[in-house]
Amino acid sequence: MNYNELYQQIATKKSYLCVGLDTDIRKIPAHLHKESDPIFAFNRQIIDATAEYAVAYKPNIAFYEAHGPQGWESLQKTLDYIPNECFTIADAKRGDIGNTSGLYARTFFDPSASGLNFDSVTVAPYMGEDSVTPFLAYDNKWVILLALTSNIGSHDFQMLPVDGRPLFEHVLEKAITWGGPDRLMFVVGATQTAQLSRIRELVPDHFLLVPGVGAQGGSLAEVSRIGLNSHGGLLVNASRSILYASDGTDFAQRAAAEARTLQQEMATYL
Numbered sequence: 001m002n003y004n005e006l007y008q009q010i011a012t013k014k015s016y017l018c019v020g021l022d023t024d025i026r027k028i029p030a031h032l033h034k035e036s037d038p039i040f041a042f043n044r045q046i047i048d049a050t051a052e053y054a055v056a057y058k059p060n061i062a063f064y065e066a067h068g069p070q071g072w073e074s075l076q077k078t079l080d081y082i083p084n085e086c087f088t089i090a091d092a093k094r095g096d097i098g099n100t101s102g103l104y105a106r107t108f109f110d111p112s113a114s115g116l117n118f119d120s121v122t123v124a125p126y127m128g129e130d131s132v133t134p135f136l137a138y139d140n141k142w143v144i145l146l147a148l149t150s151n152i153g154s155h156d157f158q159m160l161p162v163d164g165r166p167l168f169e170h171v172l173e174k175a176i177t178w179g180g181p182d183r184l185m186f187v188v189g190a191t192q193t194a195q196l197s198r199i200r201e202l203v204p205d206h207f208l209l210v211p212g213v214g215a216q217g218g219s220l221a222e223v224s225r226i227g228l229n230s231h232g233g234l235l236v237n238a239s240r241s242i243l244y245a246s247d248g249t250d251f252a253q254r255a256a257a258e259a260r261t262l263q264q265e266m267a268t269y270l
């Protein structure tokens with residue numbers, strides 16, 4: 001999916017909601033455990049319930065690969081089920097020496113190799129340019145680079161001063177020389193709004209993937225006030241607050257209600 005198609009979808013749905021498919025077998029409703037593939041059975045109903053409110057879906061790969069081959073199968077079926085108009089994110093946080101990154105890119109971007117055909121993958125910047133550029137070698141595929149993450153550990157390295165400025169600023173400045181706003185996005189945690197104006201100064205046109213509203217307590221209002229640009233420019237993710245709004249047979253209805261509440265708030269900011 002390209003930049004304009006993504007923006008068009010945001011404008012049409014009046015939403016920049018990304019539903020995170022962090023599907024935890026221990027948290028899904030008991031009645032689904034009798035299904036042959038409980039994870040897919042859960043995801044299918046979540047996708048059906050939220051697709052009118054969401055522009056993107058983000059399966060977190062850990063929740064699938066933890067189950068071995070059966071988990072990869074659930075992931076494949078889930079990806080194939082996501083409506084075509086929605087942007088898809090493999091939240092895998094990969095990155096390694098060049099030839100290894102090349103194989104990670106094939107895993108998520110080359111259906112003839114792996115069966116998977118994601119629009120984007122999350123990548124860690126720590127190993128530098130040659131660990132990131134193999135993901136940029138695929139047409140119409142995106143890298144979503146970790147810039148300033150939502151967790152407390154973000155202070156350990158990302159906020160460390162380097163030449164008088166936090167390390168994450170150097171990551172942003174360097175990375176925009178590798179890919180433009182049509183190929184590269186950045187992860188910025190919703191808990192990091194104190195840094196968001198500065199981030200928007202450095203990358204005014206790039207999309208930001210913003211996780212951390214809902215269960216991690218980030219403010220959609222604050223993120224939107226500072227982070228939106230003329231093309232939307234944000235994908236705001238919520239996972240647990242949508243997926244596990246109920247653990248009963250009404251889980252999909254409750255997920256829809258959560259997604260709708262977020263979408264309606266987003267519509268007021270667009």
Ligand SMILES: O=C(O)c1cc(=O)[nH]c(=O)n1[C@@H]1O[C@H](COP(=O)(O)O)[C@@H](O)[C@H]1O
Nearest residue numbers: 060122149150187189211215216238239240
């Ligand atoms: O890359 C991510 O998506 C990510 C980056 C980050 O800084 N913080 C963060 O929470 N995430 C992911 O976003 C999702 C957040 O889930 P909830 O807190 O349940 O909404 C999880 O899949 C995390 O792995």
